[in-house]
Amino acid sequence: MKNAIIIGAGVGGLATAVRLANKGYSVDVFEKNSFPGGKASSIEKQGYFWGFGPSLFTFPELLDELFIECGRNPKDYYEYNRLDPICKYFFPNGKKLSAFANPEEFGAEAFKQLGEPDENVINHLAKINELYELTKEMFLFSSLQKFSTYTKWSALKTLLNLPKIGLTKTVHNINSSRFQTKELIQLFDRYPTYNGSNPYKSPATLNVIASPEFNKGAYILKGGMPSLSKSLYQLAQELGVSFHFGKCVEHIQLENNLATSVQVDGMSHKADFVVSNMDIYYTYHQLLKKQIKHPKVVDYPMSTSAMIFNWGMKKTFDELDCHNIFFSANYAEEFKAIENKTISNDPTVYVFISQKYNPDHAPVGCENWFTLVNVPPDTGQNWDELVAVTREHIIKKISANLVIDIRQYIECETITDPRTIYDRTISHQGAIYGISSDSPVASFIRHPNFSRKVKNLFFSGGSVHPGGGVPLCLLSAKIIDGLIDE
Numbered sequence: 001m002k003n004a005i006i007i008g009a010g011v012g013g014l015a016t017a018v019r020l021a022n023k024g025y026s027v028d029v030f031e032k033n034s035f036p037g038g039k040a041s042s043i044e045k046q047g048y049f050w051g052f053g054p055s056l057f058t059f060p061e062l063l064d065e066l067f068i069e070c071g072r073n074p075k076d077y078y079e080y081n082r083l084d085p086i087c088k089y090f091f092p093n094g095k096k097l098s099a100f101a102n103p104e105e106f107g108a109e110a111f112k113q114l115g116e117p118d119e120n121v122i123n124h125l126a127k128i129n130e131l132y133e134l135t136k137e138m139f140l141f142s143s144l145q146k147f148s149t150y151t152k153w154s155a156l157k158t159l160l161n162l163p164k165i166g167l168t169k170t171v172h173n174i175n176s177s178r179f180q181t182k183e184l185i186q187l188f189d190r191y192p193t194y195n196g197s198n199p200y201k202s203p204a205t206l207n208v209i210a211s212p213e214f215n216k217g218a219y220i221l222k223g224g225m226p227s228l229s230k231s232l233y234q235l236a237q238e239l240g241v242s243f244h245f246g247k248c249v250e251h252i253q254l255e256n257n258l259a260t261s262v263q264v265d266g267m268s269h270k271a272d273f274v275v276s277n278m279d280i281y282y283t284y285h286q287l288l289k290k291q292i293k294h295p296k297v298v299d300y301p302m303s304t305s306a307m308i309f310n311w312g313m314k315k316t317f318d319e320l321d322c323h324n325i326f327f328s329a330n331y332a333e334e335f336k337a338i339e340n341k342t343i344s345n346d347p348t349v350y351v352f353i354s355q356k357y358n359p360d361h362a363p364v365g366c367e368n369w370f371t372l373v374n375v376p377p378d379t380g381q382n383w384d385e386l387v388a389v390t391r392e393h394i395i396k397k398i399s400a401n402l403v404i405d406i407r408q409y410i411e412c413e414t415i416t417d418p419r420t421i422y423d424r425t426i427s428h429q430g431a432i433y434g435i436s437s438d439s440p441v442a443s444f445i446r447h448p449n450f451s452r453k454v455k456n457l458f459f460s461g462g463s464v465h466p467g468g469g470v471p472l473c474l475l476s477a478k479i480i481d482g483l484i485d486e
C-alpha cells in the first residue's frame with residue numbers, strides 16, 4: 001500500500017487526507033498543534049465559544065460531495081441552514097439595510113432603505129452569477145497551471161470571454177458604474193476583502209466573490225465553522241488516517257527530484273507522496289530550504305490579516321443579526337491605511353454572533369461577539385499599540401450605531417491579531433489568504449497545487465491555488481486528488 005504524508009491538519013490538509021485515504025493510501029498527518037483545523041479551529045473562555053477564523057459558510061455542496069464520495073451521509077456528520085437575511089449593514093449616515101437571499105427581495109429592500117433602484121441590484125447579481133459560470137471551471141475547479149486544463153471547452157470559453165471577466169477594471173470602477181448610491185457601492189466593494197484584497201486595486205473579476213452568497217446561498221453550520229474541521233477529522237479517522245498532533249515537520253528530504261521522507265523531532269518518516277498544507281512561503285523557506293530554488297511568487301506581497309476581539313457580551317442585542325457590518329465613512333481611506341501598513345481610525349467592523357443560531361455558544365442571556373477589522377499583514381508594526389487604539393475605535397463606533405455604551409457588557413475577551421494567526425497556523429506575516437490578489441495576474445501566478453521540480457510533492461490550502469477561504473481549500477484537495485490520478 002502506498003503511503004502519503006500530509007503536513008498540517010488545516011481544512012486543506014484534512015480534506016486531502018480524507019481523499020487519499022479513500023483512494024486506499026495509508027495516510028499520516030503531522031500537525032504542530034494539539035488539535036486539527038488550523039484557522040478553522042475554535043477558542044473557548046468562561047462559557048463562551050468562538051470560531052478562531054472563518055464564520056461564513058458557502059458552497060456546502062463541496063463538503064457534501066466529499067462525504068458522499070466516501071460513502072457517507074453528510075447529515076450523520078454535520079448540519080447547516082441557509083441564512084436569510086444574509087447580513088445586516090449599518091451605514092455611517094444611520095441608514096440600515098438587510099441583504100436578503102432572494103435578489104428581488106434584496107433589490108426591493110435596497111430601494112426602500114436607500115433609494116437604490118432595485119433593478120441595479122438584480123442586474124448586478126445576475127452579472128456576477130454569469131461571471132461565476134464563466135470563470136469557475138478554469139479558475140476554481142482545475143489546475144490553472146496544467147496544459148490539460150486549456151484543452152477543455154470550459155477553459156476555451158473563459159479565454160474567449162476574457163474581455164468580459166473584468167481584468168482591466170477594478171472592482172470599485174465597475175461597482176461605481178452599476179450603482180447610484182454610495183452605500184450599495186461600498187456594500188459590493190467589500191467582497192474582495194473575502195480574499196484579503198483591496199477593491200480599489202483588485203480586478204473587477206473579484207466581483208465574482210459575492211456570487212455564491214447571493215446566487216447559491218450563505219449558510220450557517222450547527223456548531224459553527226469549527227464543526228466542519230471536526231467532521232473532516234472524524235471522517236479521516238474512520239478511513240484509517242493516522243494523526244500525529246504536537247508534531248512539527250522540520251524538513252522534507254529530496255532525492256533525485258522525489259520527496260522521499262519528512263523529518264519530525266529529528267526522525268525520518270518515509271513517504272511515497274508528500275502533501276504540504278503548510279503555508280507555501282514556509283514550505284519553501286523552511287521545509288525545502290536550500291534543496292531547490294523557490295519560485296519568485298512565493299515572496300510576493302501578502303494579502304491582509306485581521307484583528308479580532310472575541311467578546312463575551314452579558315446582554316442580547318435583538319437589533320443585531322448573525323452577520324453584521326458597521327461601515328466606515330471613507331472606505332478608500334481605510335484601504336489607504338492598510339496599504340500604509342496601519343489601521344484607519346474609522347475601520348469597517350464585522351460582528352459575527354454564532355450564538356444567534358447556536359444558543360450553547362454563550363451563557364443564557366449573553367452573546368458571543370466575534371468582532372473583526374481588516375488589517376495589514378505583520379511587517380513589524382507595534383501591534384500592542386494598534387490593538388489598544390483600534391479597540392477604542394470599535395467600541396465607540398458600535399456604541400454610536402446601537403445608541404448604547406457596549407463597553408459595560410463586555411465580560412470576557414480574547415484578542416487575535418496577525419501575530420496570533422501566525423502562531424496558530426505559521427501563515428507568513430499572519431496573512432489570511434496567501435499572496436495578495438490585488439493584481440489582474442494574481443490568480444494566474446498563484447502557486448500551483450503541485451511542484452514543477454519534485455514529482456511527488458503537492459500543496460493544499462489557502463496559500464496556493466485556487467486561493468484562501470474554506471471552499472477553495474476543499475477544492476485544492478480535490479485538484480490534488482485528480483493530479484495524483486494523472
Ligand SMILES: Cc1cc2nc3c(=O)[nH]c(=O)nc-3n(C[C@H](O)[C@H](O)[C@H](O)COP(=O)(O)OP(=O)(O)OC[C@H]3O[C@@H](n4cnc5c(N)ncnc54)[C@H](O)[C@@H]3O)c2cc1C
Pocket residue numbers: 007008009010011012013030031032033036037038039040052053054055056057058247248249250277278279306308421424425426427432460461462463467468469470471473
Ligand atoms: C480571521 C479569519 C476569518 C476568515 N473568514 C472566513 C470565512 O468567513 N469563510 C471562509 O470560507 N474562510 C474564511 N477564512 C479563511 C479560512 O479559514 C482559511 O482559508 C482556511 O481555513 C485555511 O485552511 P488551510 O488548509 O490553508 O490551513 P491552515 O488553517 O492555514 O492550517 C495549516 C495547518 O498546518 C499546521 N502546520 C503548519 N506548519 C506545520 C509544520 N511544519 N508541521 C506540522 N504542522 C504544520 C498548522 O498548525 C495548521 O494547523 C478566514 C480566516 C481567518 C483567519
